[in-house]
Amino acid sequence: METVTHPTATRSLPLDDALVQRLTRHVVSSTGRTVVTTAPFTGEPLATLPQSSASDVTEAFRRARAAQREWAQRSPRQRIAPFLRFSDLLLDRQTEILDILQWETGKARKNAFEEVCDAALGTLHYARHAPRLLRRRRAPGAIPLATRTRVNYQPKGVVSVITPWNYPLTLPVADAVPALLAGNAVVAKPDTQTALSALWAIDLLVEAGLPRDLWLVVLGEPAEIGDPLVDEADYVAFTGSSATGARIAQRAASRLIGCSAELGGKNPMIVCADADLDRTVHGAVAACFSNSGQLCISMERLYVHDSIYDAFVEKFVAETKNLRLGADLDYSADLGSLTSQRQFDRVVAHVEDARSKGATVLAGGRPRPDVGPLFYEPTVLTGVDESMTLCAEETFGPVVSLYRFTTEDEAIERANHTPYGLNASVWTRDVARGRRIAERLKAGTVNINEGYGAAFASYGAPMGGMKRSGLGRRHGVEGILRYTEAQTVSSQHVVGLSGPPGMSAETLSRVMTTGIRLMRALRIR
Structure with missing residues (x-):
C-alpha cells in the first residue's frame, strides 16, 4: 500500500478565529456552551463551535418563519438570482471550501472536489428549472369546457434539514436549495464535527443575495434538539441511519407532516x-x-x-x-x-x-x-x-x-x-x-x-432508496415538489354540476350517463 506523507499533515490549521466567528453567526445559540472539534488528519483541535438548546430551535423557527413570509410572496423566477450567483462563487472560491472540507472530514482532496462540483451543478439545475417545475399548471376539469382547473404549488413553510458528517457540503445544499427555491425557509442541523462546511455554504449564499434568516443552523446532540427539529417543522428532510430515519418518520407521522429520508445501504x-x-x-x-x-x-x-x-x-x-x-x-x-x-x-x-x-x-x-x-x-x-x-x-x-x-x-x-x-x-x-x-x-x-x-x-431524475434505505426522493421533480403543498383551484362556467335550474334529478342522470359514454367514445375520459 503506497503512502503519501508530506509536511502538510502537520502544519498549522487554517481555520482562524475570524473565519469561525464569521461562519458561526448563522448558528442560533444562547447556551454559552461550546464543543471543540478535531482534525481527523492529526487529532488536533480544529474549531470551537456553539451549541444550541431546544429553546434555540424554537427561536430559529420563529426567525425563519418571519423571513419566509416575505420570501414566499416572490415568484419562483424572482427567487433564483442568489442561487445562480452562489454556483459561480462556489467555483471561484473552491480552494477555501476544499481546505475546510479536508480538515473537517479527513477526505482526500479529489473527493472534496466532488462535493464542490455536485453543489455547483445541483444548485444550477434547480435554479434553471424551478420556475418551470413550480409553475401553475392546468388539469382536466370535471366537465370539459365548463370546468376549468388549475394546480398551484405552495411552499410548506419551514423545513428541517438534518444531515450527517460524510458529505457536509453536498447534502445540506442538495436538500436546502430546492426547499428555498420552492419558497420555504430552512432550519438545518448539520453534524457538529463538519458544521463549518455547511455554514460556509450558507455564508456564501447570503453573500450572493439570499435574505438573512432564511437558512439558519442549530448545533447540538440529537437527544436535546432532535425532537424539537421535528416538532417545530412543516417538513423534515433527513439523511442518516435507517434506525434514526424510522424514528423521525414516526414522529413526523404523529404530527401529520411529511418527511423524506435517505438512509443506509449495503x-x-x-x-x-x-x-x-x-x-x-x-x-x-x-x-x-x-x-x-x-x-x-x-x-x-x-x-x-x-x-x-x-x-x-x-x-x-x-x-x-x-x-x-x-x-x-x-x-x-x-x-x-x-x-x-x-x-x-x-x-x-x-x-x-x-x-x-x-x-x-x-x-x-x-x-x-x-x-x-x-x-x-x-x-x-x-x-x-x-x-x-x-x-x-x-x-x-x-x-x-x-x-x-x-x-x-x-x-x-x-x-x-x-x-x-x-x-x-x-x-x-x-x-x-x-x-x-x-x-x-x-x-x-x-x-x-x-x-x-x-x-x-x-x-x-429522482434519487433515494427502497426498503430500509429511504423514504421519498431528492433530485428530479420529486426533489422540489416534496417541499410544496399542491392546491387545486377549479372554477365552474356556463352550467353547474347539478345541471341548469329546473332540471330534474332523473333527467340529469340520463344526461350525465350519455355524457360519460360520449367522453369515453371520444377518449376525453
Missing part, C-alpha cells in the same frame, strides 16, 4: 461475464473506496461471474494495493482518513470479526497510524458469509467483500438479499442487458458501467 455491484475487465476494475475501485468508503451509495458487495472471477480479483486487488493514502491538501492522495474514532472502530470491528470467522483478506485489513490516527487501508475480503457482521450490515468504510456467481438469476437474488435498497451497479458490454438486470434490482438507483455517480448526478 450496495451490490454485479459484474457480468462480458464486462470490459480493465474498465470494470478501475470503476469498481472508485465505487468501493471513494471517500474511504464513507458514502451511502458506494459499493460494499461485488458479485463477479465465475468465468472472469479469478482475472477480475487479480486486477482488482493489484489496483487496490496501489492506492495512495495521504493527508495533503492537494490531489496527491487517492484515499484520506476516516472521519471519527467511532467510524474507525466500526471498520476495525467488522474486518476483525470476518477474519476471526474464516474470511480471507486479499488486500489491506489494517490501520495506518503512521499516516494519521484514523487512517485504514482499503480492504478486500473473500469467504464472507452470513455469520459475519459485514456480510449484511453497512460498514461505511474502505471495505468490500467479493463473491462468485454463475447465473444472472443467482446474482440478482443475492444482490437483493438485504434489508437495504439504496444503490446498485451493473457492469456489462450489453447495456440493454444491464437495463433488464437493473429493473429486477430492488434499489432506488442503478448505474450501468458506473458505480454511483451517473445516477446521483442526473439531477433531473
